[in-house]
Amino acid sequence: MRADRLISLLLLLQNRGHMTAPELAEALEVSVRTIYRDIEALSTSGVPVYADRGPLGGYRLMDGYRTRLTGFTGAEAGSLFLAGMPGPAADLGLGAELTTAQLKLRAALPAELRERTRRIQERFHLDAPAWFRDAGPVPFLAQAAEAVWEQRVLRVHYRRWRGEVNRDLCPLGIVLKGGIWYLVAMRGAEADPETDTGAGVRAVRTYRVSRLLALETTEESFERPAGFDLSAYWADASQRLEAMRYQGVAQLRLSPRALRLLPVQFGVVGQRAVETAGQPDDDGWVRVELPVESQPVAVSDLLRLGAEAEVLGPPELREAMTRAVGVLARRYAVS
Incomplete structure (x- = not known):
């Protein structure tokens, strides 16, 4: 996108000091004519870009313009790598530094680019924690x-x-x-x-x-x-x-509803099992092979499918499921 390229162009001139149009075009992988248009756009937006004429000519920023992007402390500069994750930045003790760094950076940008950063912040948000999971406090x-x-x-x-x-x-x-x-x-x-x-x-x-x-x-x-x-x-x-996580493969017979639930409850391995499922039988049930963890974990996970699934093998896993279901049946039996 053009705004991204303008930022890159500005930073190239700021970091390298003096570059010709062909050098900028090569660095940004665009045509020289595009560089001319971008330089004009930067100048129009208030960035003091100057052209040096002659065989050694090129483009540079006005002396002193770099000072508009100085003043960052080490913590503020480092916090910019977490700019999309304000929660994690706060966890690391960099919440205040991140806010200050963003304000300094936004104040240093020309109006056109400053408006783009505002719109990005309004329209995109990164939420790192997973759903329905308490990660626990991290005081240290x-x-x-x-x-x-x-x-x-x-x-x-x-x-x-x-x-x-x-x-x-x-x-x-x-x-x-x-x-x-x-x-x-x-x-x-x-x-x-x-x-x-x-x-x-x-x-x-x-x-x-x-x-x-x-x-x-x-x-x-x-x-x-x-x-x-x-x-x-x-x-x-x-x-x-x-x-190391998956220690075996369970052979399952699943109802249509259980087949739909498999990716939801088992993630990627569940989705792969669905994609390799056999043809439905007369009742609409299908056979799948699902990677599973240790036997106790597998029993607990497969019980979540309830009566919509049947474990066909391996024999030791089917026996473990039989014992678990027997315990449940006795516990909930009506006297």
């Missing part, structure tokens, strides 16, 4: 984020599935996934057979921030692993978690 999130930035060791009391533990952690990053905050960290310098991968290299682990029961930032600093890439780590960890 801002402190953990500061430790990530300062590379300070954290001393935490953490609630795991198997009980509570004390840990010294070297925090490497913070991730927001589906409305839930996670801390990516290494264990402290002490020997740990669970996280030591050999050759003195400590494995990176993920901790849910809402399960931090206590947190203390120590004076001890640490060195980040050379070449550690938070985005790459998270992508790999997510794939491994997905691979």
Whole structure:
């Protein structure tokens, strides 16, 4: 869109100082004639763009114009990366900085671009948390984020599935996934057979921030692993978690209503099961194969389909469903 290109053109001139029309055209992947029109549009909107004539000519901004976009503090500049997520920014302790940074940036823009930012804010909103899920309070999130930035060791009391533990952690990053905050960290310098991968290299682990029961930032600093890439780590960890999540495949016979419910209740795997479903039988029921988690989780999930589904296999899952249904029948039996 043209407004996006005008912003890019303005920032190119501001950051590089002097560029010719062909250089701008190459950078923005447009024609030189388009650059001429865009320069004129910027000038008309109040941006002081000047053309230098001659063989070494080109375009530049009036000296001092850059000062209109200075004055950002480090926290304000960093908060702009969360401009579409005011809730998460506030969780990280950057709510006020984000508001101030947006006001400074908007005041620095020419009228045409300032109006576009206002319209975008009116028409688009990003809500990170998932529906119908309580992510839990995160009172230590801002402190953990500061430790990530300062590379300070954290001393935490953490609630795991198997009980509570004390840990010294070297925090490497913070991730927001589906409305839930996670801390990516290494264990402290002490020997740990669970996280030591050999050759003195400590494995990176993920901790849910809402399960931090206590947190203390120590004076001890640490060195980040050379070449550690938070985005790459998270992508790999997510794939491994997905691979570990599903431990088997259930063979099901479903009514038309259950078939419609499958994507709603089981997400992507449910949708894939629907797409590969067999032909309806005389009663309109179809057979599908659905990836499932551990047997207790599978039983709980499949019971939500009620009488609209029948588990055909594997035999151990069908037997587990039979036992669960028997317990329910006895519990709700009329004397």
